[in-house]
Amino acid sequence: xxxxxxxxxxxxxxxxxxxxxxxxxxxxxxxxxxxxxxxxxxxxxxxxxxxxxxxxxxxxxxxxxxxxxxxxxxxxxxxxxxxxxxxxxxxxxxxxxxxxxxxxxxxxxxxxxxxxxxxxxxxxxxxxxxxxxxxxxxxxxxxxxxxxxxxxxxxxxxxxxxxxx
Amino acid sequence: xxxxxxxxxxxxxxxxxxxxxxxxxxxxxxxxxxxxxxxxxxxxxxxxxxxxxxxxxxxxxxxxxxxxxxxxxxxxxxxxxxxxxxxxxxxxxxxxxxxxxxxxxxxxxxxxxxxxxxxxxxxxxxxxxxxxxxxxxxxxxxxxxxxxxxxxxxxxxxxxxxxxx
DNA sequence: CTGGTTCACTTCAAGCGTCAAGTATTTTAC
DNA sequence: GTAAAATACTTGACGCTTGAAGTGAACCAG
Numbered sequence: 001x002x003x004x005x006x007x008x009x010x011x012x013x014x015x016x017x018x019x020x021x022x023x024x025x026x027x028x029x030x031x032x033x034x035x036x037x038x039x040x041x042x043x044x045x046x047x048x049x050x051x052x053x054x055x056x057x058x059x060x061x062x063x064x065x066x067x068x069x070x071x072x073x074x075x076x077x078x079x080x081x082x083x084x085x086x087x088x089x090x091x092x093x094x095x096x097x098x099x100x101x102x103x104x105x106x107x108x109x110x111x112x113x114x115x116x117x118x119x120x121x122x123x124x125x126x127x128x129x130x131x132x133x134x135x136x137x138x139x140x141x142x143x144x145x146x147x148x149x150x151x152x153x154x155x156x157x158x159x160x161x162x163x164x165x
Numbered sequence: 166x167x168x169x170x171x172x173x174x175x176x177x178x179x180x181x182x183x184x185x186x187x188x189x190x191x192x193x194x195x196x197x198x199x200x201x202x203x204x205x206x207x208x209x210x211x212x213x214x215x216x217x218x219x220x221x222x223x224x225x226x227x228x229x230x231x232x233x234x235x236x237x238x239x240x241x242x243x244x245x246x247x248x249x250x251x252x253x254x255x256x257x258x259x260x261x262x263x264x265x266x267x268x269x270x271x272x273x274x275x276x277x278x279x280x281x282x283x284x285x286x287x288x289x290x291x292x293x294x295x296x297x298x299x300x301x302x303x304x305x306x307x308x309x310x311x312x313x314x315x316x317x318x319x320x321x322x323x324x325x326x327x328x329x330x
Numbered sequence: 331c332t333g334g335t336t337c338a339c340t341t342c343a344a345g346c347g348t349c350a351a352g353t354a355t356t357t358t359a360c
Numbered sequence: 361g362t363a364a365a366a367t368a369c370t371t372g373a374c375g376c377t378t379g380a381a382g383t384g385a386a387c388c389a390g
Contacts, residue, residue, distance in 0.1 A: 007284050014295055017303045020310035021294070022213065023321065026236035029190055030348090031317045043376085048187065064338060071191040076377060078340055100338040100385045119172050129186070130179055132312035138182045140305045145185035147297035152196045156188065195378090208346085229368060241347060243370055265355045265368040336387075346377080357366070 028128065035124040040117040045072060046080055047121060050089060050106065050114050059106030062095060066104055071156070089113055193293065200289040205282040210237060211245055212286060215254060215271065215279050224271030227260060231269055236321070254278055 010018060032044045040047070048070045053059050061069070067077040081104055084090050089110030095101035106114075130138060149156055175183060197209045205212070213235045218224050226234075232242040246269055249255045254275030260266035271279075295303060314321055 007288060008291065009287060010290070010295075013300070013303055013307070017307040017310070018290060018294070020307050020314055022209075023236050023314045024310045024317070025190065025194055026210075027317045027321065028313065044187075045191075045376095062338085071188050073378075074339065075341085075379075078338095079376080082340090095338095098338085098386075102339065122174060123172060125175070125183060126173065128316045129183070129313055130175075132316045133309060135178070137305065137309050137312075138178055140302065141309050142178070142182040142185050144298060144302050144306050144309070145182070145189045147302075148193065148294055149185055149188045151293045151297045152189070152192050156192065210346095227368085238348075239369065240349080240371090243368095244347085247370090260368095263356075263368085267369065332390090334388085336385100338385080339383085341382080342380090344378085344380105346375105348374085348376100350371100350373090352371080353369085355366100355368080357364100359364080360362090 031128060032121075032124065036117070036121060039120045040113070042113075042117065043080075045070065045076070046084060047114075047117065049077065049080055049084065049104075050110055051118070053090065053104060053106040054111060054114050056106075059111065060093075060103050062101045063092075063104055064101065084110070196293060197286075197289065201282070201286060204285045205278070207278075207282065208245075210235065210241070211249060212279075212282065214242065214245055214249065214269075215275055216283070218255065218269060218271040219276060219279050221271075224276065225258075225268050227266045228257075228269055229266065249275070 029044065036042045036044055036047055049066060049072075052066055052069045053061055063077055063081060064074060066081075067074050070077065072080070081090065081092065085092060089107055091105050091107060093103040093105050095103050133141065194209065201207045201209055201212055214231060214237075217231055217234045218226055228242055228246060229239060231246075232239050235242065237245070246255065246257065250257060253272060255269050255271050258268040258270050260268050298306065
């Protein structure tokens with residue numbers, strides 16, 4: 001708090017990059033949500049939760065692990081899990097190994113819902129993100145976002161090396 | 166609904182890129198909001214609105230233009246403008262040229278608030294986004310996000326060529 | 331084995347954003 | 361000149377996310 005950490009303002013390239021980044025941050029999630037909501041009555045985050053479970057053994061994962069994988073808070077996941085449970089797509093189970101934990105288990109109906117939803121979702125992701133980009137840009141984007149994600153939270157999501165979406 | 170628009174699933178590079186992108190979409194806005202909230206009692210979107218006005222002649226802009234520039238809906242901007250007006254950072258004025266429009270005018274207090282808030286905000290943006298990236302990556306990111314933004318909404322924000330943040 | 335701490339999860343209230351409906355003004359078309 | 365359509369904005373209800381507080385379970389020191 002003593003020394004003046006001299007502030008560097010954004011140069012022209014940075015300014016332009018920041019502007020387009022904000023623009024994507026503010027519009028892309030809405031577009032992805034809109035498609036899922038229209039075609040599957042589901043949020044992107046809800047889809048990520050179900051989809052995350054399909055990659056887990058037995059379709060089962062501890063809620064806290066699921067929160068990490070989906071980049072959500074425990075509170076957020078807890079409420080979404082309740083909603084998904086009410087719809088019959090997952091069930092909660094006590095963790096036999098640790099009484100503090102709760103396991104989320106994907107039901108057959110939940111797996112079916114993912115199978116039925118993913119084509120439209122992937123199509124949208126491809127249209128909005130990958131179709132406009134070259135293969136080189138896809139690789140660039142991965143590294144760029146990996147670095148930003150690490151800066152935001154060094155202990156961030158396991159998703160980096162774990163399964164896909 | 167007749168022909169099978171053969172769906173292409175994501176390959177490994179795309180899957181990884183998508184995972185990191187989601188991760189940034191889900192965590193970066195919260196991190197930016199958190200800093201502004203803590204240091205200025207303000208949302209990122211509210212900051213964008215005030216900041217956008219500082220670049221307009223006379224600190225004045227039509228609400229609908231301001232909504233475009235900030236990537237927000239008219240409804241969202243309307244409510245945020247009310248909030249900012251209550252805090253004394255902007256005022257609404259009738260547009261003399263078009264009775265349907267309303268002008269948002271930045272007050273001196275509003276301009277002072279931006280001046281006082283921007284250093285901390287820029288510092289955070291630099292730390293989370295530009296410090297971890299090379300100059301080449303900054304240029305790559307700009308083009309990548311520009312393409313994604315265009316895919317999301319071809320008639321999107323004027324911000325692309327207009328002023329900065 | 332006991333008191334304190336950490337961890338996993340849930341719940342509640344408050345704040346935000348979206349969507350749809352409503353008002354007012356201007357433009358367009360006949 | 362008038363009716364219909366388009367435009368600009370506001371409002372209110374609803375759903376979602378967050379953050380703080382609370383419960384219960386496991387771990388750890390002595």
